[in-house]
Each structure stands twice: as structure tokens, then as C-alpha cells.
Amino acid sequence: MKGARSIAILIAIVAAGLLPACASRRVQTPERPGQTQAVLLPDSDSKAVGRAIVSNDPGSATLAAPRESTVVSAGNPPGPVTVLSESEVERLFGEAVKSLPPGPQRFTLFFRFESDELTAESRALVSEILVAVRERPVPDLIIIGHTDTTGTSAANVELGRTRALMVRGLLVEAGVNAAVIEVASHGESDLQVQTADETLEPRNRRVEISVR
Amino acid sequence: MNPRIWFGACVLMLAATAVSAQEPAAIGRVKIASGSVFIVRASGLVPAQAGQAVFEADGLRTGPDGRIGITLQDDTRVSLGPSSEVRLDRFVYAPGDGQLGFVLRMIRGVAAYVSGRIAKLSPDAVRLETPQAIVGVRGTTVALRVTPE
Numbered sequence: 001m002k003g004a005r006s007i008a009i010l011i012a013i014v015a016a017g018l019l020p021a022c023a024s025r026r027v028q029t030p031e032r033p034g035q036t037q038a039v040l041l042p043d044s045d046s047k048a049v050g051r052a053i054v055s056n057d058p059g060s061a062t063l064a065a066p067r068e069s070t071v072v073s074a075g076n077p078p079g080p081v082t083v084l085s086e087s088e089v090e091r092l093f094g095e096a097v098k099s100l101p102p103g104p105q106r107f108t109l110f111f112r113f114e115s116d117e118l119t120a121e122s123r124a125l126v127s128e129i130l131v132a133v134r135e136r137p138v139p140d141l142i143i144i145g146h147t148d149t150t151g152t153s154a155a156n157v158e159l160g161r162t163r164a165l166m167v168r169g170l171l172v173e174a175g176v177n178a179a180v181i182e183v184a185s186h187g188e189s190d191l192q193v194q195t196a197d198e199t200l201e202p203r204n205r206r207v208e209i210s211v212r
Numbered sequence: 213m214n215p216r217i218w219f220g221a222c223v224l225m226l227a228a229t230a231v232s233a234q235e236p237a238a239i240g241r242v243k244i245a246s247g248s249v250f251i252v253r254a255s256g257l258v259p260a261q262a263g264q265a266v267f268e269a270d271g272l273r274t275g276p277d278g279r280i281g282i283t284l285q286d287d288t289r290v291s292l293g294p295s296s297e298v299r300l301d302r303f304v305y306a307p308g309d310g311q312l313g314f315v316l317r318m319i320r321g322v323a324a325y326v327s328g329r330i331a332k333l334s335p336d337a338v339r340l341e342t343p344q345a346i347v348g349v350r351g352t353t354v355a356l357r358v359t360p361e
Contacts, residue, residue, distance in 0.1 A: 001286060034360045036318075036342040041353040043326070050327065050351030056344060063354075072345040093355035095293025096324040099279040101243035103326070104287045138263040140241055143287065182285070186308045190333070212243070212283045 039069040039084055039093060045103050054078045104212040105132045108192075109167060111205040114150070114159070116166040130174055132211040140180040141211055143167050148204035149188045149197045159206075160185030167207045213230040235317075238265035239303040240284035244291070248275030252299070274321070288314060288328030296321020301341070305330055312337045324355045 035109040037140035042049045052063040054070050057075025058202055070078040084092070107129050109122040133139045145160030145167075164183045172178045193203045237332060242251075242264045249260040252271030258264075260272070260280055272280055274296050281291035284307045302315035310336040317324065318341065327349055331338045340347040342358050 034343060034358060036344040037357040037359075039346055039355050040284060041324075041355060048352055050353075052350070052354045053348040054345050055348070056346065072342075074344050078345060087353070092357055093293075093322055093324065095279065096291050096296070096322040096355055097353075099244055099281040099291035099293060100289050100324050101281040101283045101291070102328060103289070104283070112340070138241070138243055140283075141265045142287075184308075189308050189310070210287055212241075212287065 005045075018079075035071055035073045036069045037069060037092065039067060039089060040064070041089065041093075041097070042066045044100070066107055079129065101212070102136070104210040107209045107211070109207045109209065110202060111163055111201070111207070113200065113205065116159075116162045118166075126170060126174070129171065129209055129211065130176070133171075133176055134209065139176075139211060140208060141171070141176065141182070143171075143181060144208045144210075145182050145183075145185040145187075145203060145206065146190060146192070147188050147208050148201040149191070149199050151188075151198075153188055157185050157187035160187045163205075163207050167209065225317070231344040236267050238285075239268050239305075240266050240282050240288075240299065242266060242280060243283050244281035245281065247277035249273070249278040249292075250314065252297070266300065268300060268303045271297060271319075273297045273310055283313075284328060286314075286329035288330060289324075289326040290316060291324045293322040298321060307333055314338045314353050315341060317341045318356055318358050320358050320360070322355070322357045325349070326353045327351050 010070050039050060040049065040052045040055050049066050054061045054063065054072060056072060059083050061078035063081060064112045068081050069084045070081050072078045083130065107125055109115060109125060110119045112119060143164045145164030147156040147159050164185055168181050171181065191204050192206060195201050195203050242260050242262055245260045245262050250273045251258040251260045251266060252273050266282055272292055274280055274292050274294055276295050279292065280293055281289065283289050284303060297319040298316040300321065301317045302313050304311045304313040312330045314330045314337065325340060327338065331349055331351060335350050338339060338349050340354065340356060343355060
């Protein structure tokens with residue numbers, strides 16, 4: 001009993017000795033050295049240029065034109081916006097940019113009112129989808145069903161799913177590996193044409209297929 | 213300990229187990245992998261190869277000869293050059309429930325990002341974080357380079 005007690009006291013002493021060390025380690029978080037450089041690039045397919053806002057506590061910088069860039073060091077606001085040459089972009093960022101997978105190919109199929117039956121034009125598109133799938137080394141597909149705003153939103157999630165599954169069935173039947181197809185429904189929550197509720201709109205009754 | 217607190221703790225632990233037992237859904241796939249490339253998971257390093265699924269909270273790490281490119285559920289694309297590392301901190305893509313979010317944390321090296329549907333539907337839901345700054349995007353392509361001083 002006495003032995004156990006002295007061990008307990010010993011542990012307490014050791015712990016007390018360690019405590020200040022732990023506490024001081026927590027306080028002395030060193031500022032991380034290093035810097036970040038950001039560059040805005042045009043989209044490789046559409047050539048569209050978006051916008052990037054680079055910010056930290058001390059400030060922010062907006063990149064809005066092709067190859068605009070800023071450098072940020074820890075604790076300082078982003079540096080002045082400069083335009084990099086194409087060869088500088090290649091030298092600094094080329095290894096990452098050339099590793100980007102090819103962009104998705106998107107298709108939209110349209111449906112007849114309140115049904116899972118494709119319009120005639122959309123039926124003809126199916127073979128183009130198959131070509132896109134075969135062109136890719138490791139293809140995967142996302143199929144998303146959509147509806148117009150006629151009916152309840154819950155029923156439309158169901159209908160969107162039914163449509164997406166119908167398209168999935170078509171593609172699998174044509175030889176696409178079912179394991180690489182993902183199916184979802186966004187119901188009436190992602191309209192292609194904005195309408196009021198309870199509005200018939202053929203352009204919203206659709207399934208979007210992204211081949212990636 | 214108060215038995216009521218014990219009971220609460222047990223309920224919490226059971227809930228946590230139930231959540232972790234749920235099969236997580238893949239958020240995207242590796243499309244390009246060359247050289248030494250790894251997916252960094254809580255369970256350890258997994259060598260990455262084309263076609264492989266990636267999950268929320270996964271990290272991507274490349275060696276000095278490595279390059280990797282992934283495509284996520286919403287068509288967001290992310291790639292890394294050599295000696296680089298990022299983490300897919302958050303990826304939520306459920307527009308049906310209004311749930312959207314993408315947070316990419318860059319740890320080191322060089323990376324490129326091409327926005328997908330999440331950025332289109334909710335630009336404020338996308339954040340690229342580095343140790344020195346946060347980058348918000350309004351569409352299209354951004355490349356980042358994080359270097360030690």
C-alpha cells in the first residue's frame with residue numbers, strides 16, 4: 001500500500017514537471033513559413049474566364065482576367081495582382097494543369113409529359129452518348145433526373161429518379177458497365193428554365209448525363 | 213460518474229458507431245495517375261490508380277515523379293503535380309436538399325482546380341484553402357502553388 005502511494009506521488013511529480021512543457025508547446029505555435037501563389041486560367045474547353053478571390057485576415061485580391069496572379073506570404077495581405085506570361089504559367093503550374101482529366105461531356109435527354117418516355121429527338125442522341133463512353137479510358141457516368149414544377153416536389157423526386165433509371169437501363173442494355181453509372185434525382189429543384197410552381201415546361205422534363 | 217451521464221455517453225458512442233458503419237459514398241474517381249501517387253486515409257496510404265474511388269476527407273499525395281487527376285461527382289476536377297498534397301476536406305453535393313459544399317485544403321506543391329456544378333449552383337460554397345490564404349472561386353480554372361520559404 002505504501003509502495004503504491006509513493007508511485008502515485010512519483011507520477012504526480014513527473015506529471016507536474018511535464019505540464020509546463022506541454023503548455024508552452026501549445027502557446028509557441030510558430031508562424032508557418034512559406035507562400036501561396038494563385039493564378040486564374042481560362043477554361044480549356046470554353047475559354048471562359050471566371051473570377052477568384054484570394055483572401056486572408058489582412059486583406060484580399062481579386063483575379064479576374066486570364067493568367068492574373070497574386071502571391072501571399074503568411075501574415076501579409078495578398079501581393080499586387082500581376083499577369084503571368086504563358087511560359088511562366090507553364091513553368092510554375094504546368095505539371096498540375098496537364099494532369100487535369102478531360103472535361104465531362106454532357107448530354108440532355110427530354111421526356112414526354114408526366115412519363116418516362118423519351119422524345120424522338122432524344123432517342124437519337126443515345127448513340128452519341130455511347131460513342132463518348134467508348135472514347136474514354138476509365139469512363140464513369142452520372143445520370144440525373146429532373147422534372148418540371150407540375151406536381152408535388154416529393155412526387156417529382158420520384159419521377160426524376162424513374163426517368164434517370166430508364167436512361168440507365170437503356171445504356172446498360174447497349175453495353176455500358178452498370179458499375180460505373182451513378183443515378184440521382186434532383187426533382188424540381190434544379191430547373192433548366194425558371195418557372196412558377198405548377199408550370200408545364202417540356203425543357204425542364206429532362207435527364208442530364210455527364211460522361212467523365 | 214453520474215449514471216445519467218454514463219447513459220448519455222453510451223448513447224453517443226452507439227450513435228457514432230452507427231454513423232461510421234454506414235457505407236460512405238464515393239465522391240469521385242481517379243482518372244489520371246502516374247508515378248508514385250497515394251490516397252491518404254485514416255487507415256493509411258493507398259496507392260492510387262485510374263478508376264479508383266475517392267471519398268470525402270481523403271488526401272491525395274504525389275511523390276517527386278507523381279501526377280494525379282480526379283473528377284468529382286459534380287464534375288469538379290482537381291489535379292496535382294509532383295511532390296504535392298491536398299485534402300478533400302468537404303464535399304457535399306445534394307442540390308435536391310439544398311446541400312452543397314466543397315473545401316479543398318492544399319498542403320504543399322502545385323494543384324489545379326476546375327469548378328463543377330457546386331460552384332455554379334452556389335459559388336460561396338466552394339473554398340480552396342492554403343496555409344496562407346483562402347481562395348473563393350466564381351467559375352472555371354484556378355492553379356495554386358504552395359511553397360516553403
